[in-house]
Amino acid sequence: MEQQTIITDKITIDEIRSQLENWRQNKRNHREPIPKELWQAAADLAKKHSINTVSKALRLSYADLKVRLYGPSKPKPSKRQKPASFIELKCDSPLTDKETTLELQDLKRDIRLKISFKGSPVFDISSLIKSFCQSL
Structure with a gap:
C-alpha cells in the first residue's frame, strides 16, 4: 500500500x-x-x-x-552597529573664569609651546600635545 x-x-x-x-x-x-x-x-x-x-x-x-x-524570509538584523553621531555642545559663556596656561618645552633643543586660555579650551589639548611632540 x-x-x-x-x-x-x-x-x-x-x-x-x-x-x-x-x-x-x-x-x-x-x-x-x-x-x-x-x-x-x-x-x-x-x-x-x-x-x-x-x-x-x-x-x-x-x-x-x-x-x-x-513566504519571504525576514531580513536578518545587521551585526554592525550604526556609528555614533557627532554632537557638538556649544557653550556661550566659559564654565569658569579662571585662566589656564599650558607650557610644553624641549630643553635639549630649547623649543617651547605656551598656550593660555580662559574657561574651557575650544580645541583638543591631547591632539595638540601629540602634534607638538611628534614634530620634535
Whole structure:
C-alpha cells in the first residue's frame, strides 16, 4: 500500500514535470516567468516531499520554491552597529573664569609651546600635545 502511494506521488511529480517541460518548450521568450499554477503545484508537492526533492525533480530553484512554500524570509538584523553621531555642545559663556596656561618645552633643543586660555579650551589639548611632540 505504501508503494502505491509512492507510485502515485511519482506520477504527480511526473505530471508536473511534463507540464513544466511543455511550458518551457512553448514559452514566448526566454525570460517569461513560470505560471503561478505550476509554482502552486510544485509548492503542493513540496509539502508532501522535501523542497530539495521537488526542486531537483522539476528543475526549479530551491530558493524560489522555498519562498513560494513559506513566504519571504525576514531580513536578518545587521551585526554592525550604526556609528555614533557627532554632537557638538556649544557653550556661550566659559564654565569658569579662571585662566589656564599650558607650557610644553624641549630643553635639549630649547623649543617651547605656551598656550593660555580662559574657561574651557575650544580645541583638543591631547591632539595638540601629540602634534607638538611628534614634530620634535
